[in-house]
Amino acid sequence: xxxxxxWGESWRCLTxxxxxxxxxxxxxxLRESEARFRAIFEQNPMAVQIVDAEGTPRMSNRAWTRxxxxxxxxxxxxxxxxxxxxxxxxxxxxxxxxQSIDVPAVHVPAQGRDTPERWVHAHIYxxxxxxxxxxxxxxxxxxxxxxxRIEIDLKEHTERLQRQYNNLxxxxxxxxxxxxxxxxxxxxAALDLGRRHLCLTVxxxxxxxxxxxxxEHHSAPPEAKIVDGTRIDLSExxxxxxxxxxxxxxxxxxxRSPYANHPAHHRHGVESYLGxxxxxxxxxxxxxxxxxxxxxxxxFDEGDIEFMRLLARLVGSVxxxxxxxxxxxxxxxELEQFAYVASHDLRQPLRQVSSYVxxxxxxxxxxxxxxxREFIAFAHDGAVRMDHLIVDLLEYSRIGRNTKPVDAVDxxxxxxxxxxxxxxxxxxxEGIIEVxxxxxxxxxxxxxxxxxxxxxxGNAIKYRAPDRPPIIKVSSISTATEHHxxxxxxxxxxxxxxxxxxxRIFQRLHTPDKYEGTGIGLAICKKVVExxxxxxxxxxxxxxxxxxTISLPNRS
Ligand code: ADP
Numbered sequence: 001x002x003x004x005x006x007w008g009e010s011w012r013c014l015t016x017x018x019x020x021x022x023x024x025x026x027x028x029x030l031r032e033s034e035a036r037f038r039a040i041f042e043q044n045p046m047a048v049q050i051v052d053a054e055g056t057p058r059m060s061n062r063a064w065t066r067x068x069x070x071x072x073x074x075x076x077x078x079x080x081x082x083x084x085x086x087x088x089x090x091x092x093x094x095x096x097x098x099q100s101i102d103v104p105a106v107h108v109p110a111q112g113r114d115t116p117e118r119w120v121h122a123h124i125y126x127x128x129x130x131x132x133x134x135x136x137x138x139x140x141x142x143x144x145x146x147x148x149r150i151e152i153d154l155k156e157h158t159e160r161l162q163r164q165y166n167n168l169x170x171x172x173x174x175x176x177x178x179x180x181x182x183x184x185x186x187x188x189a190a191l192d193l194g195r196r197h198l199c200l201t202v203x204x205x206x207x208x209x210x211x212x213x214x215x216e217h218h219s220a221p222p223e224a225k226i227v228d229g230t231r232i233d234l235s236e237x238x239x240x241x242x243x244x245x246x247x248x249x250x251x252x253x254x255x256r257s258p259y260a261n262h263p264a265h266h267r268h269g270v271e272s273y274l275g276x277x278x279x280x281x282x283x284x285x286x287x288x289x290x291x292x293x294x295x296x297x298x299x300f301d302e303g304d305i306e307f308m309r310l311l312a313r314l315v316g317s318v319x320x321x322x323x324x325x326x327x328x329x330x331x332x333x334e335l336e337q338f339a340y341v342a343s344h345d346l347r348q349p350l351r352q353v354s355s356y357v358x359x360x361x362x363x364x365x366x367x368x369x370x371x372x373r374e375f376i377a378f379a380h381d382g383a384v385r386m387d388h389l390i391v392d393l394l395e396y397s398r399i400g401r402n403t404k405p406v407d408a409v410d411x412x413x414x415x416x417x418x419x420x421x422x423x424x425x426x427x428x429x430e431g432i433i434e435v436x437x438x439x440x441x442x443x444x445x446x447x448x449x450x451x452x453x454x455x456x457x458g459n460a461i462k463y464r465a466p467d468r469p470p471i472i473k474v475s476s477i478s479t480a481t482e483h484h485x486x487x488x489x490x491x492x493x494x495x496x497x498x499x500x501x502x503x504r505i506f507q508r509l510h511t512p513d514k515y516e517g518t519g520i521g522l523a524i525c526k527k528v529v530e531x532x533x534x535x536x537x538x539x540x541x542x543x544x545x546x547x548x549t550i551s552l553p554n555r556s
Pocket of ligand 1: 489
């Protein structure tokens with residue numbers, strides 16, 4: 001390379017060249033990497049912030065600003081409340097110690113109007129620097145507020161449904177309480193179930209009359225010291241409010257209700273109360289209420305109010321049934337009285353009439369003309385018919401008065417007994433009776449069931465066709481739930497128009513001169529069958545055949 005000392009001479013030149021291709025490439029790569037990082041950082045839908053070891057945010061992406069706003073630019077210093085809620089103070093320290101932290105759902109309560117309540121899924125992880133130093137951590141927040149709200153809605157919905165279901169279950173358990181219990185036991189059991197279901201200490205049914213409330217039924221732990229029959233002035237009881245509004249009153253926390261000054265609260269210590277009005281035969285009877293000396297642990301919702309409404313209806317109908325039962329017992333007693341009068345007081349003069357008519361016929365029959373003798377015969381027949389009528393009426397009123405059908409009755413024996421009682425009539429009519437060998441055994445009253453078959457077989461003999469001897473068949477078919485027992489004949493039959501009416505008392509299709517009878521036989525049959533929780537009906541082809549079928553419950 002020539003180097004000269006002056007112009008014109010040849011020059012020498014020293015050139016040093018530094019190859020910076022690699023550096024340029026590295027710079028280019030850095031720029032590209034930086035651009036890539038920027039793109040990922042900024043466009044990331046998750047909120048990302050980089051925080052230094054002092055807890056000072058270095059970079060926040062757009063999603064972060066959208067989520068937390070600019071106000072959170074330095075959230076980790078100065079004990080700001082949102083980062084506190086996020087637990088950042090501890091998490092940051094852990095991340096700076098090298099741990100990666102994942103918090104699936106952090107609840108951040110609303111901070112004024114601009115920052116609504118949120119839920120985030122937070123990840124915090126360290127950025128490893130050289131020499132094991134962690135100069136910065138990355139905080140990533142995924143906004144899961146919408147998902148969380150749906151989850152909460154769903155949870156509330158499910159809880160509400162669960163409560164509705166529990167309400168329904170409790171109600172159906174109450175409704176299914178055996179009626180054999182008797183009203184008092186049934187109502188106490190209902191109160192028992194109700195107070196456990198509503199998580200309240202006391203349940204009580206209160207009758208309200210002329211400003212006084214009387215506890216009629218209750219369910220409570222012994223320490224509550226509640227006594228049935230206790231009378232309390234209505235003004236001291238919350239039930240007065242229930243009756244006033246005619247609606248369910250739900251006070252989960254009396255202290256914080258408009259009734260904090262009510263005597264029930266400050267004198268009797270009631271803290272939570274749920275009561276509903278009971279109506280009986282269209283009038284207010286009183287209330288059913290549950291209460292406790294603590295605020296309700298679970299509050300009351302619409303479902304509980306509906307539960308109370310239905311429960312009050314149920315209680316109303318149990319009370320009504322009880323009153324009906326008492327009315328019925330009363331009218332049965334009156335009927336019994338009537339039966340007594342009928343049997344002793346009515347039959348006695350009747351016997352007198354018929355014996356004097358017989359005497360008249362015996363002593364003076366020879367002196368009377370044919371017409372007078374005919375009149376005497378009519379009078380005698382009338383007296384006999386009247387006696388039958390009274391005996392049948394007595395029988396009708398007797399059925400089901402005292403006895404409950406509880407014995408196991410072999411129907412073959414009942415039919416055999418009925419047939420034996422009718423043997424004279426059967427022989428006279430030259431009838432045949434065929435009884436299937438497999439008649440079932442049912443729960444019932446033997447005497448009443450004999451009476452039932454005696455009436456049906458007796459009618460089959462009585463209403464036989466004039467041109468053929470009666471053939472009577474007794475058979476049965478059983479299903480899992482019912483026994484069907486049929487008594488069929490080949491007699492005169494019944495027109496379909498009368499299939500219903502013949503079961504009513506005194507309903508007859510014939511005059512006594514054609515067929516003897518009182519029109520009470522089938523009414524007795526119906527009463528016996530109903531007493532046994534069964535049904536009876538007839539099918540017939542006039543002038544050909546009649547079948548009476550009885551269905552009785554199969555309780556085997
Ligand atoms: P009664 O036999 O005393 O008239 P019931 O109550 O036993 O009273 O019967 C009512 C009516 O039903 C009878 O009057 C008769 O007309 C009709 N009836 C009952 N059983 C039969 C039968 N097996 N065949 C035809 N008619 C019948």
